[in-house]
Amino acid sequence: MKSIAMILVFALAAVAGVFSFNWGPVEGDFSTLEIRANGTVLKTIEPEDGSFPESAEIIEAYYVIPDECIGCGICVNQCPVDAITMNADNIACIDPDLCVNCGMCASACPTSTIELLDKDDCALYGIDADGNEELLQEGFEVE
Numbered sequence: 001m002k003s004i005a006m007i008l009v010f011a012l013a014a015v016a017g018v019f020s021f022n023w024g025p026v027e028g029d030f031s032t033l034e035i036r037a038n039g040t041v042l043k044t045i046e047p048e049d050g051s052f053p054e055s056a057e058i059i060e061a062y063y064v065i066p067d068e069c070i071g072c073g074i075c076v077n078q079c080p081v082d083a084i085t086m087n088a089d090n091i092a093c094i095d096p097d098l099c100v101n102c103g104m105c106a107s108a109c110p111t112s113t114i115e116l117l118d119k120d121d122c123a124l125y126g127i128d129a130d131g132n133e134e135l136l137q138e139g140f141e142v143e
Ligand code: SF4
Pocket: 064, 068, 069, 070, 071, 072, 073, 074, 075, 076, 091, 092, 108, 109, 110, 111, 112, 113, 114
């Protein structure tokens, strides 16, 4: 079944792009930064030598909006490259490094909660040592 799916993959797959997000110096006592889209953490950024980097690259791949995932696992069985796993909360998670953007999981999802990443949905958050979060930036300029 997956071999048939693999053939379809090459017919359906879109070329994945990379968004390069930029921001200024981060003010505030944060432990980590996160780039998120619709509640999904796309990338966690650690400080380097006491300060945070001011840019990051995000792969344009499909992702799951967690609040609407019912944990049915249908997408896991649809993915021809095994890019989807269920996390400890039974929410589907897509590995953007593996995803080939075929869209088969999105077509099969009964709650329509899998989307191709849109740069305009991305935002930067700061997370402090107590887990408190602060929205730092929306509307990235993309290079
Ligand atoms: S098919 Fe949709 S609802 Fe089901 S586990 Fe995957 S993302 Fe969640």
